[in-house]
Amino acid sequence: MSVPSEHLFVLAAVLFAIGAAGFFLRRNLIVVLMCVELMLNAANLSFLAASRMHALAAGSPGLSLEGPTFAIFVIVVAAIEAAVGLALVIALYRNRQTVSLDALTDLKD
Amino acid sequence: MPPWIQVFALELAVTATALVVLVCDALRPCRARTLAWFSVAALATALCTSFVVEPAGTAPHGVYAAGPWSLFFERLFLAAGILGVLGSLDWLESRVARRPAEYLFLMLMSLVGAMLLAGARDWVLLVVAFELMGIPLYVLAAYAKLDGPPGEPQLAAEAALKLYVTGAASTALTLFGLALVIGAGGSSSLAGLASPDVAPLASAGMLLVLAGFGFKLGAVPFHMWVPDTYQGAPTPFVAFLSVAPKAGGLVALVVVLLHGWPRHHELWAPALGVIAAASMVVGNLFALPQRDARRLLGYSGVAQMGYVLVAVCARSESGVAMALFFLVSYVFTNFGVFLVLHAAAENSGGHALDQITGLSRRSPWLGAALLLFVLSLAGIPFAVGFWAKLFVLLAAFEAGLVGLVVTGVVLSVVALFYYLSVARSTFMADGRSAEPVRAGLALRAAISLCLAAVLGLGLWPGPLLAQARLAAAAFGGGP
Amino acid sequence: MPSEPATSLLIFLAVAQATAAGMLVAARLLRVRARAPARLKDTTYECGETATGVTWVRFHARYYVVALFFVIFDLEAVFLLPWALGARDLGPGGFVAVAGFVGVLMLGWFWALRKGSLRWQ
Numbered sequence: 082m083s084v085p086s087e088h089l090f091v092l093a094a095v096l097f098a099i100g101a102a103g104f105f106l107r108r109n110l111i112v113v114l115m116c117v118e119l120m121l122n123a124a125n126l127s128f129l130a131a132s133r134m135h136a137l138a139a140g141s142p143g144l145s146l147e148g149p150t151f152a153i154f155v156i157v158v159a160a161i162e163a164a165v166g167l168a169l170v171i172a173l174y175r176n177r178q179t180v181s182l183d184a185l186t187d188l189k190d
Numbered sequence: 191m192p193p194w195i196q197v198f199a200l201e202l203a204v205t206a207t208a209l210v211v212l213v214c215d216a217l218r219p220c221r222a223r224t225l226a227w228f229s230v231a232a233l234a235t236a237l238c239t240s241f242v243v244e245p246a247g248t249a250p251h252g253v254y255a256a257g258p259w260s261l262f263f264e265r266l267f268l269a270a271g272i273l274g275v276l277g278s279l280d281w282l283e284s285r286v287a288r289r290p291a292e293y294l295f296l297m298l299m300s301l302v303g304a305m306l307l308a309g310a311r312d313w314v315l316l317v318v319a320f321e322l323m324g325i326p327l328y329v330l331a332a333y334a335k336l337d338g339p340p341g342e343p344q345l346a347a348e349a350a351l352k353l354y355v356t357g358a359a360s361t362a363l364t365l366f367g368l369a370l371v372i373g374a375g376g377s378s379s380l381a382g383l384a385s386p387d388v389a390p391l392a393s394a395g396m397l398l399v400l401a402g403f404g405f406k407l408g409a410v411p412f413h414m415w416v417p418d419t420y421q422g423a424p425t426p427f428v429a430f431l432s433v434a435p436k437a438g439g440l441v442a443l444v445v446v447l448l449h450g451w452p453r454h455h456e457l458w459a460p461a462l463g464v465i466a467a468a469s470m471v472v473g474n475l476f477a478l479p480q481r482d483a484r485r486l487l488g489y490s491g492v493a494q495m496g497y498v499l500v501a502v503c504a505r506s507e508s509g510v511a512m513a514l515f516f517l518v519s520y521v522f523t524n525f526g527v528f529l530v531l532h533a534a535a536e537n538s539g540g541h542a543l544d545q546i547t548g549l550s551r552r553s554p555w556l557g558a559a560l561l562l563f564v565l566s567l568a569g570i571p572f573a574v575g576f577w578a579k580l581f582v583l584l585a586a587f588e589a590g591l592v593g594l595v596v597t598g599v600v601l602s603v604v605a606l607f608y609y610l611s612v613a614r615s616t617f618m619a620d621g622r623s624a625e626p627v628r629a630g631l632a633l634r635a636a637i638s639l640c641l642a643a644v645l646g647l648g649l650w651p652g653p654l655l656a657q658a659r660l661a662a663a664a665f666g667g668g669p
Numbered sequence: 670m671p672s673e674p675a676t677s678l679l680i681f682l683a684v685a686q687a688t689a690a691g692m693l694v695a696a697r698l699l700r701v702r703a704r705a706p707a708r709l710k711d712t713t714y715e716c717g718e719t720a721t722g723v724t725w726v727r728f729h730a731r732y733y734v735v736a737l738f739f740v741i742f743d744l745e746a747v748f749l750l751p752w753a754l755g756a757r758d759l760g761p762g763g764f765v766a767v768a769g770f771v772g773v774l775m776l777g778w779f780w781a782l783r784k785g786s787l788r789w790q
Contacts, residue, residue, distance in 0.1 A: 097366050104359055113355060120362035124369045131373025147378040153747050154314055155365055158321045160744045162358050164737050165328050169354050171733065172332050172347040185348045188418040213776055216783035
């Protein structure tokens, strides 16, 4: 039994779309960060899906190496970004006692 | 030690400097002054060495190619690093004396990321270098989160978050697009997308990658963070932010588009043209009504990125060379402008245009420097910015991009208004105070370096132009 | 007619649902009701430990710092795992590279230690 590669790509695209929609619609910064994580993980999923697709096309059972390599680096980048982002959110909270994007209004035209 | 290690010699030197700074401070807390001068000395040594021994060759698996092209950018970033550290020194000592080592460490690591970009020939290295350049900036923007001019709310956290949120989204966008592109090509090599006609999925991916880079460059329509972050973050850091990462974003874009996807230009060239034109229009027009000098310069930076993108649109070797020339000019001029502003604001308490009035009277030297930098940004002969704009528009004209050239010329006339309004407020008589402006030794040194570069390159653009052409030729014919 | 694996998946789902629902229904039928509302029923653990406070409290920021370091250092294992799988083939060169990586990481740990970020008090 095998799942067609297209399904994985569609799943990744749906995840990315959910993340992007949340990124634009939600006002809570923590949720916004979660949405960014969702988008990054959608990228990971499609890296692995593409790698699997190429491996299947070449007739080998595993994954081609590019996808997993990239995914490892993406995981690390995502974690570091999350760590920095949460630290910034805490800094904002200590200044303003809120984590809402709507509070970011001191700088504007 | 493997023989290829020397292609990363400069990056390794800067990394080692950063680690030494961090560990020395951890062992025994050091003064900001000591650490900063040490960093400057190390960067200057690396810069001088790069003229004696030129790293060349490729890293295993062709992930990195060192040569005149990468060297050009490594030298540019080293110079930017020297200016960045010198410019931050006094501020660092007086305002955030508690954690100077971490500030310098983050700035140097961001520099390493930027230096790696030009030679990267593999997506993994490019993305990691790009993030290495970008992530420290989020932290640096919020570095003095409780610091701020009296009377103003504490803006740094907000500025940093605006930078962070757009930056993180652009990373996600780039990576998802990249997954589609690499998925289509099956290789993580930059030039892995061999066939000129690609699946719709991959072309969507390419546009996503382009959008992701647009965020980092601060090009329209992804420029929202630029004025806000410039206004809220500490000024010496903004001076660095406004040049090094932008040059980094641009070189990454050039490498990706002209080395990776030159055969797919029908897809990305129109999008890039629109982005360039929109950046020039929006940047210049939005800068007109600004009252805060940093916001004004933020929008001016958006416009300048539009000009340099015009050169990329030309898709020719001379276009690339002119983009390089433009970047060098932009780095020194913009650094200078921000540092003078910083010196003025430290003494008058704010960056609003009416707070820097009378600068020329209070410090004729700083006033003259600011005037020269502003004229250079505006593109008045014979400051270096004039040649930069001229060369870029000429290259675009040669490539037949008449529409973009006309847009650029018309808008540089518009730009005169706001650039001259900065100059005028400097020379306006009624300054709030007549006290002379004091600036520390390091800050004066950094401003003098910028001044020398802007004047020198304005009067003798030839040598730099030759270097830029050499680098562009090496890029075009390189691996 | 769906393919064979899809059918087994459906059957699996149905059995899982039925099991869960069946347990709930059985519990409802067989349970012993308390005669009167008892205070004991409302405690966190009906029997055993007595709760010492509510969970709705603010956690101290140092939990956050520790969690942050955990995430960063934990993730570096991601790079060690692929190396460990191919360690024999990579030979001494691979070991030196990984040792360098871990060495730089240790510098970061040393910094955190010296700056007191790992101290609990």
